[in-house]
Amino acid sequence: DADVTQTPRNRITKTGKRIMLECSQTKGHDRMYWYRQDPGLGLRLIYYSFDVKDINKGEISDGYSVSRQAQAKFSLSLESAIPNQTALYFCATSDLGLAGANGELFFGEGSRLTVL
């Protein structure tokens, strides 16, 4: 099983619908991140969290919300999806804060979202 699991892997929805992307991890990391990837734009940070009570906005948080339900779970929500939120979304964890950590990110397989 993957250490960082994202569900769903693919989703097609309509404008105005509420969508939740879920991320769970078995790595025991405190830090979790949500990024979106668009062709030619690289990865852009949406939200990040250092523990259940520490959630921070990233570069492009407008139109998104997150919930850190537990150390292992970090969900991304689109309250009212719009077509320009069509993208590939990645969840990642970081080992920073753990002994011997070097801070590299460990990514899930991605969730491809299409908003019609």
Added chain:
Amino acid sequence: ELKVEQNPLFLSMQEGKNYTIYCNYSTTSDRLYWYRQDPGKSLESLFVLLSNGAVKQEGRLMASLDTKARLSTLHITAAVHDLSATYFCAVDRMNRDDKIIFGKGTRLHILP
């Protein structure tokens, strides 16, 4: 605001040639990362550079960091087709806002 710029954004090269990808960032950084992404896949970590002058090598790839110039390079030696991928650098401002910001990526296409 932290900005991370990579160049070139696209590179097509012949097998056997050497080339360098550049990553410039706009503010003081504590850590710099290089990642690789194959088409349709997730990202995997290549290197973590933690201090000025750091150099890491793995096979035909070598990464270096110059914190004074705010520049990291990823050098490819005698390229082979298997190195075709998109390469991203990312910068982490530890103990400030701790955001990890990515460059736009360099799409590397190595011709056999």
